[in-house]
Amino acid sequence: MQPVLEFNEVNKRFSAGGKAVQALDKVSFQVPPGTIFGLLGPNGAGKTTTVKAACGLVTPDSGSVTVGGCDILRQRNSALDQVAAVLEGNRNIYWRLTPRENLEFFAALRGRRPRAVKREIDDLLCLMDLAEKARTPARKLSRGMQQKLALAVALVSGAPVLLLDEPTLGLDVHTSLEIRNHLRRIAREEGRTVLVTTHDMHVVEDICAHVVIIDKGRVVANDSTQNLLRLFRFRSYDLTVGELAPDQCEALARIPHLHLEENNGSWQISLEVEDHALLWQVLDILRTRHTSIEAIRRRELNFEGVFMEILGRSET
Amino acid sequence: MRLGLALIAMIKKELITRSRYMANALGTLITLYLVFMLMFLGVQGLAGGAIMGDGLESLVVGYITWFVLLISYQAVPYTILSEAQQGTLEQLYTAPLSFGALAAFKLIAEILVDMVLAVLLLLFIIATTGTSLHLDIPSLLPLLLLVIIGGSGLGFLLGGAALLIKRVQPYLQIVQFAIIILVASPVKGVWRWLPVTLPAHWMRQVMVRGQGLSQVPLPDWLAMIGAPSSASPSALSCSGFANCGPANWGSSATSSTACDNGATAVNQMAFVVAHTCVNMYWED
Ligand SMILES: Nc1ncnc2c1ncn2[C@@H]1O[C@H](COP(=O)(O)OP(=O)(O)O)[C@@H](O)[C@H]1O
Numbered sequence: 001m002q003p004v005l006e007f008n009e010v011n012k013r014f015s016a017g018g019k020a021v022q023a024l025d026k027v028s029f030q031v032p033p034g035t036i037f038g039l040l041g042p043n044g045a046g047k048t049t050t051v052k053a054a055c056g057l058v059t060p061d062s063g064s065v066t067v068g069g070c071d072i073l074r075q076r077n078s079a080l081d082q083v084a085a086v087l088e089g090n091r092n093i094y095w096r097l098t099p100r101e102n103l104e105f106f107a108a109l110r111g112r113r114p115r116a117v118k119r120e121i122d123d124l125l126c127l128m129d130l131a132e133k134a135r136t137p138a139r140k141l142s143r144g145m146q147q148k149l150a151l152a153v154a155l156v157s158g159a160p161v162l163l164l165d166e167p168t169l170g171l172d173v174h175t176s177l178e179i180r181n182h183l184r185r186i187a188r189e190e191g192r193t194v195l196v197t198t199h200d201m202h203v204v205e206d207i208c209a210h211v212v213i214i215d216k217g218r219v220v221a222n223d224s225t226q227n228l229l230r231l232f233r234f235r236s237y238d239l240t241v242g243e244l245a246p247d248q249c250e251a252l253a254r255i256p257h258l259h260l261e262e263n264n265g266s267w268q269i270s271l272e273v274e275d276h277a278l279l280w281q282v283l284d285i286l287r288t289r290h291t292s293i294e295a296i297r298r299r300e301l302n303f304e305g306v307f308m309e310i311l312g313r314s315e316t
Numbered sequence: 317m318r319l320g321l322a323l324i325a326m327i328k329k330e331l332i333t334r335s336r337y338m339a340n341a342l343g344t345l346i347t348l349y350l351v352f353m354l355m356f357l358g359v360q361g362l363a364g365g366a367i368m369g370d371g372l373e374s375l376v377v378g379y380i381t382w383f384v385l386l387i388s389y390q391a392v393p394y395t396i397l398s399e400a401q402q403g404t405l406e407q408l409y410t411a412p413l414s415f416g417a418l419a420a421f422k423l424i425a426e427i428l429v430d431m432v433l434a435v436l437l438l439l440f441i442i443a444t445t446g447t448s449l450h451l452d453i454p455s456l457l458p459l460l461l462l463v464i465i466g467g468s469g470l471g472f473l474l475g476g477a478a479l480l481i482k483r484v485q486p487y488l489q490i491v492q493f494a495i496i497i498l499v500a501s502p503v504k505g506v507w508r509w510l511p512v513t514l515p516a517h518w519m520r521q522v523m524v525r526g527q528g529l530s531q532v533p534l535p536d537w538l539a540m541i542g543a544p545s546s547a548s549p550s551a552l553s554c555s556g557f558a559n560c561g562p563a564n565w566g567s568s569a570t571s572s573t574a575c576d577n578g579a580t581a582v583n584q585m586a587f588v589v590a591h592t593c594v595n596m597y598w599e600d
């Protein structure tokens with residue numbers, strides 16, 4: 001399937017206060033239509049810069065960004081027609097306007113007549129539990145309501161691609177869950193594509209089908225969420241074994257991704273096995289002196305663990 | 317079609333927000349009215365009771381022209397500043413419309429709604445001072461437009477300058493006086509070529525003397541339309557703004573790019589002007 005959003009070797013360098021930051025370093029990825037796509041990374045990784053590049057707010061130094069096949073720089077308006085963004089923070093809406101007025105205003109900016117979107121706006125207000133507050137200026141709404149309104153504003157644009165920068169940041173658990181449910185529905189029922197940035201693994205684990213992990217502006221992983229989880233779940237082992245002889249230690253130390261530690265008389269072996277042959281190799285080394293194996297644990301990594309693991313690897 | 321919808325939406329939004337903050341608008345109106353009445357009574361006192369000839373009428377027209385000029389001058393920084401402060405500038409810029417169109421629409425909406433204030437002020441003043449003015453709308457509109465273009469051109473020019481050369485900023489204070497000179501200067505020699513001077517002069521001629529546009533001689537038209545204010549500086553400094561456009565604007569909290577410095581400059585400028593105009597705008 002044709003990707004609806006495509007980053008191709010995008011570079012962006014900021015210079016602030018005499019110091020240059022490579023915010024995006026040859027970032028490439030493709031987002032297939034109708035999915036919820038996660039962009040995960042620690043603070044300062046370049047998530048916001050990526051989102052801004054995808055909606056024309058940041059001009060890449062090199063590389064290209066296309067939305068629905070339109071280049072964001074060369075066919076700006078056609079590209080922007082297909083994308084709506086909810087940027088970081090709570091200033092995506094006019095605080096002095098009511099929810100309804102906000103929706104009408106942003107719909108008009110997208111060329112949609114007030115009369116033509118009236119029904120849709122009513123529905124959105126209901127859906128987002130904002131109907132009762134439809135006449136209250138947005139600045140008087142709770143943070144969660146403002147965020148739901150911002151999401152509604154993005155939806156009323158009619159754009160097939162939604163970019164959401166940290167959409168659940170600073171929200172209470174209930175509202176965060178609510179927003180995630182909306183996103184699922186948007187992807188499943190409306191067939192829209194959602195790119196969510198977050199540094200919260202739970203969000204990714206919960207709603208994203210596919211995830212790109214970025215760190216210091218570089219893509220360090222790009223895979224389905226399931227694969228990333230599976231990859232690590234089955235390949236990380238902790239062994240507790242008895243006394244090891246020096247030659248055994250030497251042999252073990254030669255195995256890549258193996259960590260060895262003595263702990264009052266017994267030894268801890270942590271192993272990330274790229275393939276299972278390595279585990280056999282470890283067992284073989286233990287067998288040479290009939291070392292007792294006290295415990296073997298398969299380490300279960302949650303997404304957070306996977307994330308830390310990947311970041312750790314990209315360092316080396 | 318799409319542009320029309322956007323323009324109407326901008327104007328509607330401006331009207332809604334203004335009417336929601338009606339107290340501020342009224343406060344501005346009353347302050348401006350009181351300032352005028354002080355001036356009026358002072359001048360009358362100095363002249364020993366009665367102003368000779370059409371002095372009063374000229375004063376009224378001059379004051380209103382100054383107000384219109386100020387409105388259009390400060391609409392430029394305000395347009396950018398208010399959206400930047402509200403954080404909605406970026407959201408606006410992701411709409412599939414050009415930055416130029418968006419900025420122009422915002423400016424138009426801003427000035428149009430401000431004009432309501434100007435008209436109300438004029439009506440108040442006329443009612444309480446008993447002046448009689450010729451409100452020849454068809455003749456006034458083109459002149460008013462020239463004043464507005466001159467004023468916003470000046471806004472672009474100084475805004476652009478402040479963005480590019482930071483040392484200009486302290487001198488922006490002078491602008492409030494310069495603006496009065498533009499309205500009040502004679503229409504001879506080089507003065508003719510000052511922005512707004514000629515349109516302001518002809519506004520007086522129309523409103524005070526009852527002359528029509530047909531009486532404006534060709535050289536005056538040329539000077540008014542060709543005056544540096546109307547065309548080149550605004551275009552020139554427009555590009556200054558556009559270069560720095562919202563693309564690459566970081567989140568205002570974290571970044572200190574040239575553009576953010578620019579925003580600060582515009583901020584200062586707006587502050588200075590806002591002072592002259594006595595809390596014309598509100599803050600949350
Ligand atoms: N406008 C800017 N000016 C200077 N540096 C910036 C700007 N925007 C972002 N950066 C820098 O680029 C890097 C990536 O930032 P960002 O994309 O906001 O990260 P994230 O959203 O993942 O936290 C950071 O080091 C940040 O300081």
Ligand SMILES: [Mg+2]
Pocket residue numbers: 044047048049088165
């Ligand atoms: Mg961010």
